[in-house]
Structure formats: C-alpha cells, structure tokens
Amino acid sequence: MTPSDADYARAVELLRAGELVAFPTETVYGLGADAANPAAVAKIFAAKGRPADHPLIVHLAGHDAVDHWAEQVPDVAWELMETFWPGPLTLILKKQAWVPSTVTGGQDTVGLRVPGHPVALELLRRFAIAAGEHAGIAAPSANRFGRISPTKAAHVREELGDRISLILDGGPCTVGIESTIVDCSRGEPVVLRPGHIAPTHLEAVLGRCPAIVTASGAPRVSGSLAAHYAPQTPMRLIAASRLLDFLNAQRHKGDCCGVIGHSQPPQAGMPHLWRMLPADPVGYAHDLYAALRDMDHAGVSLIAVEALPEAPAWAAVADRLRRAVAGSGQP
Template sequence: MKTIIKTIDKNSIDIKNIGIAADILKSGGLVAFPTETVYGLGANALDEKAVSEIFVAKGRPSDNPLIVHVCNVEMVKRLVKNIPELAFKLMEKFWPGPLTLIMEKSSRVPEIITAGLSTVAIRMPSHPIALKIIEESQVPVAAPSANISGKPSPTEAKHVIEDLMGKVELIIDGGSSQVGLESTVLDVTVNPPMILRPGGITKEQLEEAVGKIDIDKAILSDHLEDIKPRAPGMKYTHYSPKADVIIIEGKVEACVEKIRELAESYKRDGIPVGILATEQTKGLYTVGTVMSLGDRKMPDTIASSLFRELRHLDDKGVRVILAEAIEDTGVGLAVMNRMKKAAGYNIIKVGD
C-alpha cells in the first residue's frame, strides 16, 4: 500500500488536505492524524470492514475495545442508548478534551468496536485537525493510538511513519501532541463513576466537577492476563520499547543511588543502558545515556515526554532502561500506569 504524508499547520488548517482525509475515511480507508493526547489511527466507526483494518495494521488483539471520536453531541446521541445527566455535565466541563466516557451503546455501533461489550467508549478531541477531519467526514471515527500494538504510543508523526508506513492510506503530520498520554477513560454506567484508565484529566479534577469517583483496581494490577478489557489499555503489556525497562521506586535519593549502582553494573557487563531521570536528578548520573522526562514538580511535563523518550532511547540502541518512579497522584497516576506497563511491572523498590 502506498502511504501519503501530508503536513497541516494546526493554526492555519489546510481544508484541501482535511478533505482528502475525510474522503479516505468515508471510502473505508485508514488515516493517522494528530490529537492532543497522542496520534490516532482512524477509520469510519460505522464501517465494520474499515475498523477491522485498524486491528490488522496495528497487530492489535481483537478483545481490546476502541474509542470512538466525535465532533458534537449529536453524534454521541446516535451511538448510545441514552446520555446520562452526569455525562452531560462532564461533556460540558471537559469536552473537547482528553476525557473518554463509557456509555451503553446503541445498535448502530459494530461489535468489533466494543469487543462484544454492551458499552462504547466515546470522546471529543480538542486538537483542531482531529475535529476538522471528523466534521468534514461527518462520520464518527474509531481511533486507537497510531502505532504497532504494544510499542510506545506516538506523539510525533515520525513515530507513526516508523510504525505504519505502507499500512495506511494517509498520515497527517500536525506537530507534537500536547498531552502526551492517552485520554482518561471514565465509566458513567456505574455509580459512582469509575476510572478505567488514568490520563490527562485527573481523578481530582473529575471529583471537583461531579463528586465521588472510583478507580478500577485493575489499573495497577500486575495480573493483566486475567483482566477482561472494559476499556482500551487495560490488558496486555503496553507502551514497551525494544529495551527492557526497570522502574526504581522509593525516595528520590535512594532511587538515584540504586540506579547509579545498576548502571555501573551494566557498564561492566558491556550492556548499553539508558536512564529516565528528571530535571532535579539528571546531573547526578555519570554512566549511561541520560534523558530527562521533565520536572518532578510539574508532572504534566513528564507525561508529555514519556513516550517520546522511550522511543528516543530505543534509537540510541540501549538494551536496558532504568526509570525513576514519580509520585502517583494527579497526572502522576497516569504516568506511572504507563511506565509500569512499559516495564511489564518489573519494579525494584528501594529505601523505606
């Protein structure tokens, strides 16, 4: 398959190229496009054959449900049996944006989208290119991350090109994703609502808007093979680079000491090692390829760079990545959720 690559400036959108993307979607093709979270691989959500091609292109397990992207609430009404009042409140507060809502699906939604579940995951992206594509195509768009299944999610077009060139009709380069982690997935069919995947909208933000929110215990489970996915990203090792990832968890000083010790050991054995540090600690390492994820005091900066730096260390040819854990509160919960899955839950705890 020949893949077309088009560049669109989100601040000055080229309607002609948006039209090309919309036409491909309407004709049953695949389009990779930027969103504010990560790049998505889109197909017409109402076209079962087109959606099946997403699974083929990504090598994605068929029991892993997809998120449907919309551009207005009228689209949502056609995809669900009813919109709970709570969902309307959340849409008003957080849409467009990185929040996915789980609701009871209508008969129009193909089972391939929901992996046979009675619910469907829906969100409205805030990225202007994503919104324009959906508006122009006038179809809801099923779109998981635009990468080979299991690899770190793509936050830049070059990541998509590395993974999907020759497997999709069109890749749109719209610059770097802002959030850097996939959306928060919230099930509003239960009371209280439950977070099935942490993301850019935090538990604290949700509770401030609508009251008590629960978190699914499976989010931090290390027995993923026993989980029946109720939302994307709940099952399987995800976000993994080629290198083995080891998380060091504990007080910062103890983490640094342990990582320095391990890095020296790998060096003696001739094993190239990478270190995922923070702005506060990056200068404390003298062995290995050191990358700063961002500022510990601003976890948003770490969220936006995690996937990019995992891919960057792969490009550097390291075989082991030693990663400092961060506090798992706020956006840090989403960061640690992704980091632990990237590591296959290979965690060394240090200190008290």
C-alpha cells in the same frame, strides 16, 4: 503545522472509501476509520495487529452526536461532557444496538470522546458534513499493538509505514498520554484508565473523587492490558535512592543503559545515555513517549527509569510506565 484544504478533502474521501487515516489529537496520534463501517474498522485491527476483542474509542465532532451512539446517557455523563469536552476524556456508555461489535469488542458499551485538537476537530467536522451529522471516527493510537504510542507524525510513519493511506500532520501532541477513561455505564462513575484529567478534576464536577477500577469485572477498554506502551529494549524502574548505584553496577558489567530521570542529574564521567524529563507530571507526560522511543533507537542494552513520586498527580504516567515495563524487551 496545519493541513491544507486538499489534505482534509483527501482524508475525508479516504475515510468514506473505507480506508485508514492517521490524525493528531491532543493526547496521541490516532489511526482512524469510519466507525460505522465494520470492514473499515477491521483494517485498524489488521494494521496494528490488535486483538479483535479489544474495543476502540469513537471520536465525535461534538456531544450532540452522543445520543446517536449511546443510549441511557446519565445526567452525570452530560455534566462531564460539558466540562471536559473537547478534551482528553473518554466516556464509556451503553451503546445503541446498531453500533458495530467490531468497534466495541463485542461488548454492550461504547467509548466516546470529542478530542481537543484543532486538526482532529476539523477532520471530524468535515467528515460529519460528508458522511452524516452524527458520523464518528474510530481511532486507537497509530502504532503497532502494545508498542509506544506516537506523539508526532514521524512516529506514525515509523510504526505503520505504508499500512495507512494518509497521515495528517498536526505537529507534536500537547498532552502526550492517552485520555482518561471514565465508565458511566453502570451507575456510579469510575475511572478505568487514568490520564491528563485527574480524579481531582473529576471530583470538582462529581462532588466526590471517583474510584479507579481495573478489576476484570469492568468493561474492557483501550490501554488496559498489563503490558502496553512498551519499548523493545528491556526496561526497569529504579528507585531514586538506588539509581546511581544501579548504574555503576551496570557499568562494571560493561552494559550501557539509557536513563530517564526527573530528579537525578547525570554524574560527570558516567558512561550512560541520559534523558532528563520535567519534574512535574504534566511536563513528564508530554515528553515520556518520545523519550522512550529515542531510547529504544539508541542501541542501549537497558532503559533504566527513575521511579516516580507516589503522589496522586503522578498516577497516569506511573500507570503507563508500569505497563511499559511489563511489555518491554519483546522483539
């Protein structure tokens, strides 16, 4: 699905007027505002119910705009940009003094990314022509804060409704989970949020596997809270070896579970709602948020998720599931 010229023109007009526009990226749909306009950025926080100290990611049309937003950009950051942009990689860099604190959560760093989605790139290109060649769009995921990220335009409408002026529909997102975040602001690059670009991919550029750091000393970044990406239905992770026994126990209690699995097929006669996701981490990530959203609407009393393999390739989706469990069951 491709927006029309009129859709893009309307989106740019709204952004320049300080309004919100939702648009697809390869990861999830973003809720965008002119990143240089603090009043417009404040509307993102109001629409999502997002804490003001939780920083946003600025999306750019190309890495030639990076120096406008960041200072002291290290060589290793340029190497990562050349390799992975456009794509699902966010870099944390020391910000230029003018960058609004509403974008950075009051920190001295800014998150930058060039998304790998044709609709996002076309919107950013047109916005830069209209607003200045280095213009950027601040955009967290287009959902209420802490809830399941949207991977389709319909999810955005369901989450935010008339809180936003326009949704550019670019079809389903191809990756399905948020970008990898790498901090390049403090010397040795470290991963602050795992994603589709894995540490092994980064190692090919860096010559070493970066550490994954979630300690409080790290800059605050999007998606780093313990509870996030969460359904309103209570959710539990269950080891594969225990899953069928757990479901039988739930059945005897009279409870109906929604089950998300990747290796355990449903048993005949098992009175539960099953959703089997691909048994590879890329396919699983692509389908995860839509599956959680479907289960959240199914009227089940509990979402039981088959625990994932502990291999490094599964780290990003395991991260999302841990946070979803921590935040689940909240009205």
